[in-house]
Amino acid sequence: MTLIRNMARDMRLGAHLLLIGNQGVGKNKITDRFLHLIQRPRQYMQLHRDTTVESLTMQTTVENGVLRYQDSALVQAVRAGHVLVVDEADKAPLHVIALFKSLLDSGTLLLGDGRRIQPHSAPACDRSIPLHPDFRIIMLANRPGFPFLGNDLFGVLGDLFSVHMVDNPSRESELQMLKKYAPDVEDATLLKLMAAFTELREMVNEGILHYPYSTRELVNIVKHVN
Template sequence: GDASDALATALLLPLLPTAARGEVLALMENSGLQPAVTPGVSLDASGERQPRIVYSNGCSRVTIGGTSAQLASPSAPELVPHITFVEIPSQLRTLESMLRDFTLGEHLLLLGNQGTGKNKLADKLLMTLRREREYVQLHRDTTVTQLTLSPSLEGGRVVWVDSPLVRALLHGRVLVVDEADKAPPEVVCVLKGLLEDGELLLGDGRRFVTARSPLWHGADTPDATAEGVRRVHTDFRVIALANRPGYPFLGADVYAELGDAFATHVCSNPDATSERALLRAYAPRVEER
């Protein structure tokens, strides 16, 4: 049920070593914790949950498994991702849990090895919800200035150019932070301050605040506006993508440093049923054996 799902998420169960994972599963079974079966999904022959993506109300709502959400009306539709996505069972189950947390207002953290579809899942969620995306890829040399504002020389004057993060804050878009585990400590501190404390101070004097900040309630007063205080758009969200902690990935442990600010989802390699579905989609005329 929900308790077993919450425990598996908190322990990052799919990322544990095989022996440790087996012990945890045995303890969960002895404690009577069983995997949940969400209403509204079907089961295949192996008993795995099979959610489906269904649109309703004139394509104004979408349902994945047992979770529904209202579709957005993007003001900049060119920023909504459009990708090719094969709806395999394992990734649809992850999408369902991502949608559930997203509709609750959570920021999302996708953890997994390279090649497990983290970018695809993030883009598919935004495409399904018709949400506008801003994108930033971090690396070891990323600076706070690059994350927030960049100075530019225009007409002999230095002007500040908003980064994808600032545009997402202003317009209520979803910021996809790729390679989050590569971020240097000072960049992690900026993200942590924004997501946990609800404040972000920019180099041009503007200060963005969320409902977590004590400045939120007075942010719309003339005095606060004159001081550069701005409210973050209530639709602003972050989807961070990161490799799992530990060898062979030598980046930061994003889950340990920022996990409290996110709803975490582990992206694993597809199971056998999902792999067959993926191969069948790409090679429908090949006979199965």
């Protein structure tokens, strides 16, 4: 809850949030819970290595055999003042991430169809989209480098976001969570599995293993045992 309180404080101050942590530590679940608690509507987009600038601002659909263009989650969030959740942000090329930097830095962004996102206070015109004052971004990213080979978003966007590191939960919190996923498994068995994962994580820290075993893998195991 400390992390969620810190996120709420920063968002109340008008900041955008960048959550960085290994894959499987629960960044999405934390974000879902956070937005539920503060009762903010959201738009969602997941980036990947083939994400382009065009796909960030416009999405295509086929209706009755006709190709149609619609505003992307980014444009919809800008227009309505929603929270935009950007998942797997470290996977996108840096020139695509630079689009977010431009938008947050200047409040303006030129879209592919000629429209322009601009600050809410700027004079309106037919082709302008005012940047809603309640618009916020929560960006989720893995740690840079091996094994996920993601980009270093902190180096690119750290000055525009409030950065929060997400780690595996404490031993007590992890046990309580596992008991909810596996109510029929004895505590002794859960503690043994937790001890095994603690050892695996220590081996990662020592450089013996490269894959950062997370709570996600542990949850999958206890669900199977249950």
